[in-house]
Amino acid sequence: MARHRGRGMASVNYPIGMNLGGDPSQALIHSNPDGKFTVALSAIDLGQGMKQVTRQVAAETLGVPMEDVYVDTADSDTGPHDMGSFASRGTHRMGNAVIAAAREARGVLLEAAAEELEVNAGDLVTDGRGNIHVKGAPSRSITVKATAQAAQFKQGKTIAGRGIFLIPLSTVDPQTGEMNPNTAFAHASLVADVEVDDETGEVTVLKMASAYELGRAINPKMVEQQLVGGAWMGISHALYETPEPYYPDPSHGPRDFNEYLMPGPGDIAPYSITVLERPAPDGPFGGKGPGEMCANPVLPAIANAVYNAVGVRVNDLPITPEKILRGIKANGGARPQPRRGGG
Amino acid sequence: MAKVPVQFRLNGSDRAAFVAPADNLLTLLRRGLNEFGPKYGCGQGTCGTCTVLIDGELQLSCLTLAATCEGRHVETVSGMANGPTLHPIQQAFMEHFAAQCGFCTPGMLTAARALLEANPTPSREEVIDGISGNICRCTGYEAIIEAILAAARSGQVRRA
Ligand code: FES
Ligand code: FES
Numbered sequence: 474m475a476r477h478r479g480r481g482m483a484s485v486n487y488p489i490g491m492n493l494g495g496d497p498s499q500a501l502i503h504s505n506p507d508g509k510f511t512v513a514l515s516a517i518d519l520g521q522g523m524k525q526v527t528r529q530v531a532a533e534t535l536g537v538p539m540e541d542v543y544v545d546t547a548d549s550d551t552g553p554h555d556m557g558s559f560a561s562r563g564t565h566r567m568g569n570a571v572i573a574a575a576r577e578a579r580g581v582l583l584e585a586a587a588e589e590l591e592v593n594a595g596d597l598v599t600d601g602r603g604n605i606h607v608k609g610a611p612s613r614s615i616t617v618k619a620t621a622q623a624a625q626f627k628q629g630k631t632i633a634g635r636g637i638f639l640i641p642l643s644t645v646d647p648q649t650g651e652m653n654p655n656t657a658f659a660h661a662s663l664v665a666d667v668e669v670d671d672e673t674g675e676v677t678v679l680k681m682a683s684a685y686e687l688g689r690a691i692n693p694k695m696v697e698q699q700l701v702g703g704a705w706m707g708i709s710h711a712l713y714e715t716p717e718p719y720y721p722d723p724s725h726g727p728r729d730f731n732e733y734l735m736p737g738p739g740d741i742a743p744y745s746i747t748v749l750e751r752p753a754p755d756g757p758f759g760g761k762g763p764g765e766m767c768a769n770p771v772l773p774a775i776a777n778a779v780y781n782a783v784g785v786r787v788n789d790l791p792i793t794p795e796k797i798l799r800g801i802k803a804n805g806g807a808r809p810q811p812r813r814g815g816g
Numbered sequence: 817m818a819k820v821p822v823q824f825r826l827n828g829s830d831r832a833a834f835v836a837p838a839d840n841l842l843t844l845l846r847r848g849l850n851e852f853g854p855k856y857g858c859g860q861g862t863c864g865t866c867t868v869l870i871d872g873e874l875q876l877s878c879l880t881l882a883a884t885c886e887g888r889h890v891e892t893v894s895g896m897a898n899g900p901t902l903h904p905i906q907q908a909f910m911e912h913f914a915a916q917c918g919f920c921t922p923g924m925l926t927a928a929r930a931l932l933e934a935n936p937t938p939s940r941e942e943v944i945d946g947i948s949g950n951i952c953r954c955t956g957y958e959a960i961i962e963a964i965l966a967a968a969r970s971g972q973v974r975r976a
Contacts, residue, residue: 520917520954698913698959705956730862730951738944738957 474672477809478679479782483773484662487766490562492654495639498562499553500570502531502578504632506625508603508618510535510578512544515552516567521764522695523563527571529691530757534575535582536599537617553635561764564691565657566638568757573636581632585624586615657753659687659761663704663770664814669782671807674794676712676779678742683770685746688753688761696763700746703767708742709735710768711775712791720789784808824885826851827895835882842866842877845892853894853922857951864950867923868892872976874930876949893922896929904972905929905964912963916954923950928964933976937968 490496501513512531518524524544532539549555555567580594586605587594590613598608599617606614624630643653663683669676681704690696713734717726727733752759772790780786784807785800801807819834826849833848842859845851845868857863859878866877869891877890896903902910905928915921924947931938931946938946943964944957952960967973 520915522916694913698916698955701958702916702954702956705958706953729860730858731860735951737951738947738961741957744958 474670475807476668476670477782477807478666478668478812479778479780479810480664480666480812480814481774481777481779481781482662482664483770483777485660485766485770487561487659487661487769488655489560489565489657489659489761489764490640490655491560492640492643495642496556496560496562496566497637497639498555498566498570500527500567500574500636501553502535502571502574502634502636504578504582504617504621504624506622508537508616508621509541509543510537512542512571512574513552514544514546514567514571515549515555516558516563517546517549519558521558521563521699522692523558523567525695526564526691526760526762527567530568530571531575532601533758534572535579536601536605538601538603541603541617561659561762561766563764564760564762565688565753565756568691568760569638569755570636572757573638574634575636577634577636578632579634581624581630581634582617582620585628585630585632586620588628589615589620589623656755657688657761659685659763659766661685661687661766661770663774665771665774665778667775667778667782669779669797669807671783671801674797674801676775676792676794676797678708678712678740678775680743680745681771681774682745683747684749685763685766686749686751687763687766688756689750689759690748691758691760693748696748697746699763700748700767701744703763703765704744704771705736705741707768707771708740708775710790711772712736712793715791718793781810781812782807784810820883822883822886824887825889827891833882837881837883839882840878841868841875841880841882841885841890844882845877845890851892851894853892854926855919855922857919857923862951863920864923864927864947865920867926867950869926869930872930872933874927891926893925896925903929904970905932905967908963908967908970909960912959912966914955914959914963920950920952920954924952924960928960928967929973931964932968932973936971936973936975938964940965943968 504510528542528544532542583594583597603617604614624632645652665681666679753761787796823832855865857865861876861879868877871888927947
């Protein structure tokens with residue numbers, strides 16, 4: 474009886490969003506009389522960072538400090554329409570909608586400032602610190618706050634903008650069956666090293682390494698945060714979790730956390746990540762976003778690593794000790810495969 | 817069944833309520849006292865997000881009868897910050913991006929506080945042990961472990 478080491482690899486070509494009816498997202502932005510901006514969205518931030526990313530995108534496009542932007546995702550009944558937070562579409566779709574809304578709002582902001590300064594709106598620039606001034610003449614300036622107040626109480630203007638992102642609907646070519654449902658793909662490769670005990674069937678993930686290409690990382694720490702958390706979920710789906718262990722037979726399904734197995738803080742493996750930034754032409758400031766692909770490559774990489782370790786190909790998830798032991802038995806013993814690569 | 821009175825300290829202030837003998841502390845805190853720091857996750861002691869300190873000891877409020885808190889001091893995550901000043905562990909969680917959805921965070925912060933107040937210089941294994949009763953669905957735990965180790969290194973968490 475022995476423990477066998479194995480290495481597996483997987484790569485992903487991951488479509489961002491989907492194209493059912495154009496996959497639209499809307500955003501509305503308006504300024505308050507204190508010169509701060511509210512972005513209204515209907516997609517929900519579940520912790521993935523969408524509020525922070527859209528806040529950065531809005532501030533950058535408006536030309537105001539990030540502290541002066543508030544993103545409100547409170548209510549999909551009263552907010553602008555959105556398809557939702559799924560399909561890894563948040564950064565790309567909502568980010569683009571926010572850019573469109575922020576451009577329109579910025580246009581009104583500069584017009585209102587131009588009226589106060591008695592210049593052409595086209596000659597005005599923002600300094601990103603809450604001021605608007607004439608290009609090349611920083612002393613001829615007005616604050617965003619004073620502009621918002623003038624618009625509200627003197628000029629009778631709403632500094633506001635509407636934005637939508639909609640991708641052209643791609644129909645299926647009747648001759649070739651070809652279609653192009655996506656505008657942006659993200660990519661990743663991941664290597665997993667495991668150890669398989671051929672007596673107990675237990676798999677230990679020793680370490681993982683990955684490279685992710687996801688456009689520009691608009692908030693690099695949050696990208697890392699998603700990649701680490703998603704990889705944990707990938708390990709969990711590969712080796713632990715299932716609501717229906719004997720699918721399609723529903724018996725023995727877990728009913729609560731006592732029975733639903735997940736790896737705990739003691740089961741995590743060292744994980745090194747390289748993020749390659751290749752700004753996407755149609756992404757908000759080049760961003761595509763990580764999302765679901767944080768977990769995706771982990772599953773096949775672990776399945777491949779288990780095969781590499783003991784020669785058992787498990788085709789349904791999760792890869793439980795029981796399935797591995799049955800496979801080893803069917804093969805008449807563990808059959809370690811040739812190992813590639815160093816370390 | 818007749819309700820019984822219970823008086824205890826909650827994050828330093830005196831509170832009183834009438835509870836049914838079978839009411840648990842989590843229900844009393846959230847429904848009776850509008851203290852929404854501890855979350856309701858599983859209600860059966862398996863997720864840890866309802867974790868509180870009772871007289872300085874780590875307890876699951878969903879498994880604690882409210883009436884048994886008579887005369888004791890219950891501390892929740894809401895009592896960690898001092899006005900606008902975050903507790904050093906909260907600060908470390910923020911700096912290490914140790915929360916995503918935040919649902920586990922009240923329990924994680926409270927468990928980390930109990931750990932560091934008892935053992936200000938824990939090893940990585942002791943940190944893992946300290947949060948092993950708390951489930952996190954989002955972070956993969958690494959950022960939480962790092963945040964707690966950083967808070968310990970800052971030397972700002974005092975022994976209780
Ligand atoms: S709610 Fe108390 S442990 Fe889950
Ligand atoms: S941050 Fe979501 S459960 Fe821990």
